[in-house]
Amino acid sequence: MAFVEFREVTKYYQMGEQKITAADGITFSFEKGEFVIIVGPSGAGKTTVLNMLGGMDVCSGGEIRLEDKLVSSYGSRQLTEYRRYDIGFVFQFYNLVPNLTALENVELACQICREPLDPAQTLKMVGLEDRMDNFPAQLSGGEQQRVSIARAICKNPKLLLCDEPTGALDYNTGRTILKLLQDTCRNTGRTVVVITHNQAFTSLANRVITIKSGKVTSIAVNDHPMSADEIEW
Ligand SMILES: Nc1ncnc2c1ncn2[C@@H]1O[C@H](COP(=O)(O)OP(=O)(O)OP(=O)(O)O)[C@@H](O)[C@H]1O
Numbered sequence: 001m002a003f004v005e006f007r008e009v010t011k012y013y014q015m016g017e018q019k020i021t022a023a024d025g026i027t028f029s030f031e032k033g034e035f036v037i038i039v040g041p042s043g044a045g046k047t048t049v050l051n052m053l054g055g056m057d058v059c060s061g062g063e064i065r066l067e068d069k070l071v072s073s074y075g076s077r078q079l080t081e082y083r084r085y086d087i088g089f090v091f092q093f094y095n096l097v098p099n100l101t102a103l104e105n106v107e108l109a110c111q112i113c114r115e116p117l118d119p120a121q122t123l124k125m126v127g128l129e130d131r132m133d134n135f136p137a138q139l140s141g142g143e144q145q146r147v148s149i150a151r152a153i154c155k156n157p158k159l160l161l162c163d164e165p166t167g168a169l170d171y172n173t174g175r176t177i178l179k180l181l182q183d184t185c186r187n188t189g190r191t192v193v194v195i196t197h198n199q200a201f202t203s204l205a206n207r208v209i210t211i212k213s214g215k216v217t218s219i220a221v222n223d224h225p226m227s228a229d230e231i232e233w
Helices: 046-052 076-086 102-110 120-124 139-154 169-186 199-204
Strands: 002-016 018-030 035-039 062-067 089-092 160-164 191-196 205-213 215-221
Touching: 002 046, 018 046, 018 205, 035 046, 035 199, 046 191, 062 160, 076 089, 076 160, 089 139, 089 205, 102 139, 102 169, 139 169, 160 169, 169 191, 169 199, 191 215
Parallel strands: 035 191, 035 205, 089 160, 160 191
Antiparallel strands: 002 018, 002 062, 205 215
16 A cells, blocks of 8 residues: 555535636545655646645545545544644745744644644754744745744654745745755655646656646656755756
């Protein structure tokens, strides 16, 4: 059994009379420790897939599994536990609490999980040992994204899910964030999923899942991914 599996997953949104198909029979799987990129144009269904994988949204049909858990059968209480214990999220716009310091933002997330990592150590790992007592407004966009990555990793999740994590950052800062995510995967064996519309990022991944119009159009496995230092876009 694969670590993560989507089998014929569908997602429909009803907008008045109109039925929108955001996922149209999505099937893929990947293994523990992989760096997975889900790529596709705007509106392809990437966020929908990530939200269903992260338990933030439910599918209309098909099966979603993480290890031996059939996530697609979960009710709201089980989904709350799943999001809390198994999933770490990184969003495009960081979503830090503005009146808490970097360290307090990470500590807050640790309070709701079972076996958190040490918040200060995790901030050190993302290169912020000297900025722990700063508030988000005192940090650059790249530094705020590092805090949000530390906050997600600190929960010690099975899956780290990142939705356009470099979308709000300049070129060089974006590259350092991709390197951090790639190093997190390589050095700690954590499974990382990144969604992006940027085709250039795909050479970083062990597995690239391409989505168009709610369907998987290709799945490519790369045994020799490039380092984030080497790519240009
Ligand atoms: N809550 C919702 N209600 C109605 N339609 C939705 C909802 N969420 C997404 N959709 C629609 O589903 C489709 C897929 O959207 P999704 O956000 O998953 O695409 P995406 O690939 O992540 O796009 P982007 O890169 O622009 O964020 C789009 O047509 C979108 O308008």
